[in-house]
Structures are given as structure tokens and as C-alpha cells.
Amino acid sequence: ETGVTQTPRHLVMGMTNKKSLKCEQHLGHNAMYWYKQSAKKPLELMFVYSLEERVENNSVPSRFSPECPNSSHLFLHLHTLQPEDSALYLCASSQETRYEQYFGPGTRLTVT
């Protein structure tokens, strides 16, 4: 696999479920990001990890819980979500000393 991969690509979950999104980067980068993309809204940066430490949490509700076990993997744990959390969740990575971010294909999440 090359680049940034995300699984699953599609997820439907009920409001009481617990699920996790997975992101893996094969680029040797040391920073990883979670974004939320909703229709008609700009990309929202949710979390940033640099060297496996969380460096940014943009006022994201606690029902979203990130985890970065190593520089290649990033998870987003989901529980008791709301219908308004339905969106495309994008993962990205970058080399800390460079500015370009490389994105995965996203997970389309639907909360019913």
C-alpha cells in the first residue's frame, strides 16, 4: 500500500454504538491529522498529532477520542454519536518540517 489509507471507507452506526476509524500512512511522516468534512462547510481540523503526541484539539466533543500508537497509525474512536456527526472524516499526514499534507480517501460516516 502507498500513501495514506483509511478503513472502513463507509460506516453506518446507531447513536448508541461504539466504532473506530483507522488511518495508516506509508510515507514516513511524523505528523497526523483528523479532519471533518461536512456538506457546505469548510474542512474542520479536529486533532493533530506530532511525534505521537497530541498537539491540537479543536474543541471536539468528547464522544470523539483519538489515539496515535505510533507515527504510522491513527485511530478515531467513536461513541454515542449524534446525527449531526454524519460527515466525511479525512486523515492526513505530513513531515514535520514540511508543510504539505497528504490525505487519505476518507471514511463516509452516517449516524442513524
Next chain:
Amino acid sequence: AQSVTQLDSQVPVFEEAPVELRCNYSSSVSVYLFWYVQYPNQGLQLLLKYLSGSTLVKGINGFEAEFNKSQTSFHLRKPSVHISDTAEYFCAVSDLRSSGSARQLTFGSGTQLTVLP
């Protein structure tokens, strides 16, 4: 704080016609600038970037952009578009104050380019 404004939310254009997608930014310090493209059901792909040097930068798929510091703009252009260019285009900025921790991008709200036959 920095911000990015993409002036047109939708741009329809006929095939083989030229196109310009506009992007203006606001920042109190020097910036790096990017254009990304998003095809349906896909993530964002880097089209081109301006870090320093020549203000005219060339990217993939025949796109180019010009950095204009006095007008705080970074407009994207293509002289002749193809049906396959239909996608959403995002302008993004990163200011040079970012240090130590990971760099962060601020994105515009996107411009949907639709190429008509």
C-alpha cells in the same frame, strides 16, 4: 489568525475554455499557499504549492497559480479544461509562525468546478 476566502462556490465552464479559480487570504505574517483538488468520493490531492521563489507555480494536470503578495491572492488557472477536471478545489494557507509542532493548514470553503461538454 489567518483566513482563506474562495470567492466563487461554483464555477461552470465549457470544455477547452480557460478557467480561473480565485483565492484570497488574510494573514499578518508571511505564508505558504496550497491548492488541493477533491474528486467525488475521494480525499484531497495536492495540486501545487508556493513556498518561496518564483511567484508563478506550476502543478499537476496543467494547472498553475500565481502568488500576488500585494493583493494577498493565489488564483488557480488552467488555459484549457477537460471534463475530467470536474471536481472541488480547495485553497489552503499555512503561516510561517508555526514552529516546533506540526504545521497546520487553514482551508477555504472550496470551489466546485464543473466542466460542461
